[in-house]
Amino acid sequence: MQTDMAQSTHPYRQARASAAWQTLQDLAKRPWPLEALFATDTMRAERFCAKAPSLYMDYSKQCINDEVLQALLDLADSCDLQARIDALLSGEKVNTSEQRPALHTALRLPKTANLTIADTDVVQDVQESLAQVEHLATRIREGTWRGFSGKAITDVVNIGVGGSDLGPLMVTSALEDWADTDIAVHFVSNMDGSQLDNVLKRLNPETTVFIISSKSFSTVDTLSNAQTARTWLFAAAKTRLGSDDSVLRRHFIGISTHAARMSAWGIHPENQLKFWEWVGGRFSLWSAIGLTVAIRIGMDNFRELLAGAHSMDTHFATTPFANNLPVLLGLLAVWNSSFLDIHAHTVLPYDGRLHALPSYLTQLEMESNGKSVTHQGQTIDHNTCPILWGEIGSNAQHAFYQLLHQGTQQVSCDFIACVAHYCSTAASRSLQQQHQLALANCLAQSRVLAFGNASEDKDSDADRHKHYRGNQPSTTLLLDALTPYSLGALIALYEHKVYVMASIWDVNPFDQWGVEMGKAVATSVYGVLAERAPADFDASTNALLQHIQQYQAQ
Numbered sequence: 001m002q003t004d005m006a007q008s009t010h011p012y013r014q015a016r017a018s019a020a021w022q023t024l025q026d027l028a029k030r031p032w033p034l035e036a037l038f039a040t041d042t043m044r045a046e047r048f049c050a051k052a053p054s055l056y057m058d059y060s061k062q063c064i065n066d067e068v069l070q071a072l073l074d075l076a077d078s079c080d081l082q083a084r085i086d087a088l089l090s091g092e093k094v095n096t097s098e099q100r101p102a103l104h105t106a107l108r109l110p111k112t113a114n115l116t117i118a119d120t121d122v123v124q125d126v127q128e129s130l131a132q133v134e135h136l137a138t139r140i141r142e143g144t145w146r147g148f149s150g151k152a153i154t155d156v157v158n159i160g161v162g163g164s165d166l167g168p169l170m171v172t173s174a175l176e177d178w179a180d181t182d183i184a185v186h187f188v189s190n191m192d193g194s195q196l197d198n199v200l201k202r203l204n205p206e207t208t209v210f211i212i213s214s215k216s217f218s219t220v221d222t223l224s225n226a227q228t229a230r231t232w233l234f235a236a237a238k239t240r241l242g243s244d245d246s247v248l249r250r251h252f253i254g255i256s257t258h259a260a261r262m263s264a265w266g267i268h269p270e271n272q273l274k275f276w277e278w279v280g281g282r283f284s285l286w287s288a289i290g291l292t293v294a295i296r297i298g299m300d301n302f303r304e305l306l307a308g309a310h311s312m313d314t315h316f317a318t319t320p321f322a323n324n325l326p327v328l329l330g331l332l333a334v335w336n337s338s339f340l341d342i343h344a345h346t347v348l349p350y351d352g353r354l355h356a357l358p359s360y361l362t363q364l365e366m367e368s369n370g371k372s373v374t375h376q377g378q379t380i381d382h383n384t385c386p387i388l389w390g391e392i393g394s395n396a397q398h399a400f401y402q403l404l405h406q407g408t409q410q411v412s413c414d415f416i417a418c419v420a421h422y423c424s425t426a427a428s429r430s431l432q433q434q435h436q437l438a439l440a441n442c443l444a445q446s447r448v449l450a451f452g453n454a455s456e457d458k459d460s461d462a463d464r465h466k467h468y469r470g471n472q473p474s475t476t477l478l479l480d481a482l483t484p485y486s487l488g489a490l491i492a493l494y495e496h497k498v499y500v501m502a503s504i505w506d507v508n509p510f511d512q513w514g515v516e517m518g519k520a521v522a523t524s525v526y527g528v529l530a531e532r533a534p535a536d537f538d539a540s541t542n543a544l545l546q547h548i549q550q551y552q553a554q
């Protein structure tokens with residue numbers, strides 16, 4: 001671990017000075033009318049597509065031509081993208097501000113792989129951790145884990161936030177068809193306790209296990225929810241049997257990089273699942289943080305998820321850039337943001353099972369690439385990460401598509417759909433029709449967004465209200481079917497997309513210093529609220545505090 005790539009050269013200056021950057025800037029000044037691009041190039045859809053195991057990507061509706069694509073590929077070379085990919089996968093300290101690797105890809109290496117970092121056999125460590133996950137998950141699933149009154153577990157509550165919540169939440173909801181247990185999983189993240197309150201009202205403390213998921217085991221949101229859950233359990237157990245220690249042991253599991261903090265909180269050593277500093281929070285669902293996934297869908301399916309992600313890692317590492325899905329997706333995002341000046345990006349899954357994917361990607365992309373200085377602290381003079389949001393596509397059609405079709409903003413879009421029929425035992429024929437309907441809408445919307453109806457007569461005022469200007473660039477990703485394997489590949493695709501963008505911009509996607517100051521200021525404000533002390537902040541904050549304090553004193 002070896003060299004610190006980003007310190008040894010000036011990659012940002014190198015990229016900005018490259019011929020490819022200049023070419024892209026010049027190309028971006030041209031208009032890119034999708035309708036004309038399709039009219040003059042009938043082979044466009046055949047050329048601007050790429051495949052990986054279980055995935056097909058059509059990017060022909062992006063505002064590009066061969067020249068743009070070539071310049072983007074040249075830019076990737078100017079930024080030494082292949083060396084950066086190799087650095088990521090081999091465990092170099094690509095997280096330069098925290099001086100550590102970002103080795104989420106090691107979490108899904110097969111047992112037979114070799115990866116030794118600083119004399120540590122990473123693959124062996126990962127396999128041992130997975131075995132522990134399997135052991136705990138199996139005890140809960142098979143009913144040999146018992147609550148304080150001797151009953152088997154019926155409910156598991158994951159208490160975590162950000163990467164310790166969104167990944168397992170998204171995967172368990174997406175793969176609910178694979179759930180093969182009656183044990184329900186719940187996710188609680190909100191600091192204010194309202195979510196937890198709601199969940200606790202419905203649960204029996206005798207049969208509930210809490211998983212306290214926190215990489216740092218110091219996040220106030222998580223610890224405050226955990227404290228409330230502990231109080232709830234102690235109150236219920238007091239009138240029955242069991243010491244506090246045995247209640248803690250039978251009802252709390254901790255997942256963290258900080259064993260000492262878990263112990264200090266009261267997590268029994270046997271219930272501690274550990275992972276490593278080199279796993280970023282938003283890249284951690286593949287680690288022990290995925291325990292709820294393993295409980296709900298079983299370890300074999302969890303391993304399939306890992307295998308799908310590994311297939312994408314291999315594709316990313318070995319496929320020529322012109323056919324490499326994450327590289328293409330990342331380069332197109334750079335083109336849209338840094339050159340075409342498009343500030344917003346939306347993710348639109350046409351499959352309700354992927355409803356939590358947009359939130360997951362919001363953290364993955366914006367917390368990673370919402371940066372404005374390079375690894376070496378140079379100020380970046382162009383757009384980096386766009387604002388990202390999303391929703392189930394068909395619901396979004398009835399909510400914000402109006403803006404996509406007729407608003408003033410250019411927005412790039414990712415359409416995501418599954419080819420295989422969604423099918424369940426009951427009403428399967430009707431569900432199959434619904435699946436086709438969703439697919440039809442997915443294709444129809446990307447078509448209207450691309451081509452609009454600009455060519456139609458729009459002379460009258462009334463017609464102008466019905467004008468669709470088109471030219472919203474989009475990529476369509478088709479999964480063969482939604483399975484643990486394909487979902488793993490899809491998530492890894494986006495992880496690597498993020499890394500490609502960061503590599504071109506020379507930003508560190510693995511730190512998040514921008515969240516720290518708010519936490520510190522909140523601590524001071526909390527002190528004022530808790531002690532009902534006079535406030536000494538800015539005039540607005542003081543006035544708000546005064547209003548709150550006066551109201552609360554009534």
Ligand code: F6P
Nearest residue numbers: 162163164214215216219281515
């Ligand atoms: O505050 C941001 C953040 O650190 C995220 O990066 C992370 O996923 C989340 O908080 C939760 O952190 P932890 O897992 O340490 O509780």
